[in-house]
Amino acid sequence: MNPTTTPAANIVLIGFMGCGKSTVGRQLHQRLGYPLVDMDQVIEQRAGKSITEIFASDGEAAFRDLETALLKELNDPAAARRIISTGGGIVVRAENRALIKHLGYVVWLHAPAAVILARTHNNRARPLLDTADPAARIHELMAEREPFYQESAHLKLDTSGLCSTELATGILECSRYFFNNRA
Ligand code: S3P
Numbered sequence: 642m643n644p645t646t647t648p649a650a651n652i653v654l655i656g657f658m659g660c661g662k663s664t665v666g667r668q669l670h671q672r673l674g675y676p677l678v679d680m681d682q683v684i685e686q687r688a689g690k691s692i693t694e695i696f697a698s699d700g701e702a703a704f705r706d707l708e709t710a711l712l713k714e715l716n717d718p719a720a721a722r723r724i725i726s727t728g729g730g731i732v733v734r735a736e737n738r739a740l741i742k743h744l745g746y747v748v749w750l751h752a753p754a755a756v757i758l759a760r761t762h763n764n765r766a767r768p769l770l771d772t773a774d775p776a777a778r779i780h781e782l783m784a785e786r787e788p789f790y791q792e793s794a795h796l797k798l799d800t801s802g803l804c805s806t807e808l809a810t811g812i813l814e815c816s817r818y819f820f821n822n823r824a
Contacts, residue, residue: 648823649718651675651725651745652816655790657783658729658767659760660750661800661808666726668809679726680711692728696768705734712740730769730782732789741793746816749794750808752801754779795819 652669654662663679670677681692684707688695695704708731715725725744731737741747752760758776765771772778791797796815798808 648743649716649720649722649745650820651715651723652812653725653727653741653744653747654750655727655732655741655747655793656729656750657752657757657779657786657790658770659757660729660752661805662726662729662750664805665750665808665812666724668805669724669812672809672813673722673724675722675724677724677726678715680708680731681726681728683711684708684728691766693766693768693771701769705730709734709737709740712737712744716740716743730786732786732793738789738793746796746819747794748812748816749790749797750800751790751797752799754783756801757783 652673652675654666656662666677666679669675684695684704685691688707690698692704695707708728712731715723722745727741731741754776757779761767761770761775761779769782770778796812796819798811800808803811
């Protein structure tokens with residue numbers, strides 16, 4: 642990352658597991674035509690295994706290394722604008738938070754713990770929630786991560802009661818203002 646170059650103009654979606662990043666990312670992709678980078682999908686494709694398998698065989702730290710490496714790769718101001726949908730734990734590393742901010746306009750999609758629990762229930766694809774008490778785990782991880790989402794985001798959107806089309810419209814308007822007024 643070179644802070645003296647023109648900042649990149651991507652739209653970056655952050656937020657807890659199940660907050661709707663992938664769905665809203667697809668909406669933005671359809672509406673703007675920018676390529677969509679779903680970081681979890683790219684990591685899985687490159688590793689040739691699922692995130693659950695990466696966690697099981699290599700551990701969480703190895704997965705976080707893959708996230709950081711991909712973020713560094715995406716930090717190319719010369720690249721075309723993209724919609725970047727991140728994994729929920731991307732903000733845990735300070736290095737990642739700095740990289741994310743430099744990628745463009747960062748939107749935190751927020752949802753209450755009860756909504757997250759309902760959306761992630763019965764989904765075994767998230768190793769961190771594959772525990773005896775996922776509700777407690779969600780509360781614990783949310784408490785730990787919320788300050789990091791806050792620190793990383795230009796915009797926080799409460800997703801409660803809004804569909805992905807409405808969320809995408811809000812993001813489009815706010816990002817246009819952000820990019821037009823950025824120094
Ligand atoms: C994780 C969130 C997941 C995925 C991995 C770890 C996390 O992505 O990156 O299971 O630490 O919160 P989603 O937020 O897309 O579920």
